[in-house]
Amino acid sequence: MQDYLLLELSIKSIANSDDRFISKLSNLSAVIYQYMDRLNWAGFYILDETWNNLYLGPFQGKIACSNIKISEGVCGKAVRDNAVQRVADVHSFDGHIACDSDSESEIVLPLKKDGKIWGVLDIDSPEKNRFSQEDEEFLTRMAQIIGENVFEEKNFYEGLFTNQWL
Template sequence: MSNFNEEIKYPENKEESYKLIHKQLEALLENETHLIPNLSNSSALLKLALPKTNWVGFYLLKNNELLLGPFQGKPACVHIPIGKGVCGTAVASGKAQVVYDVHAFPGHIACDSESKSEIVIPIYSEGRIVAVLDIDSPVIGRFDEEDLKGLSQVVHILETSCNWDQV
């Protein structure tokens, strides 16, 4: 595993950068299935690797709502109802949400007023949603199809590496 305490320069090309992120994530998760450490290290890695982001974290589906999980960034909303905000919409629809401008998103929940765009990807285990990956940016239009592709692979790695029974 590479030394994450050293400054790592990520390629400007998003596809190349995500390839490096995927390799690093696989190394971080190797021989570890415990959910909290894996999500903690994953959020730290993504916050370090993704430029122009101000919040990277996870919400876990618990008691029919989203509950704040490991994250990097400012303090965040603890409870999000299913169907509310970008995260709740991702769960209700079962689909990733790439939001160009959060202020134009109906029912957006503003945990951090600096956030301008957002991407949320549902995480599945045994055919059901167990969590979401949520990333915010202070830049309008920060996330695109390349981010969706790269972060969907991050989610796939987490889906297959973590023990989701712990949610």
């Protein structure tokens, strides 16, 4: 059983900091990767609704897919269904995108602000059945905190895919 107290305090502190969103996402991916056990990847994909793609954001782990169509993969399904996707065995998930062949299970959580999805938190493990119902409930609460607090900047969406957002 995972002890989530320190992780929760760290996530809340980072998400509510005065840092720019790219710094927040970088530190959030690092703290999740550091404090959750048995992971091989933790990071973010940012949604571009114009092109129906998720673009790679800050992460920890091996090199990742740079963009994912929302019609594909576990991340895309999380966006399409507007729901958490907890996959016990990624090899049995129809349409799974294998960015890292070591991944065996995955959980993807939509990140929303004011009801609008702006991205996903994607976490992979080299173990099948790594993510429990308890993990899902905890991460869902954390995704809500991240979603509501990371993108406070007024013109975030207008500057997202230009150099203005760095």
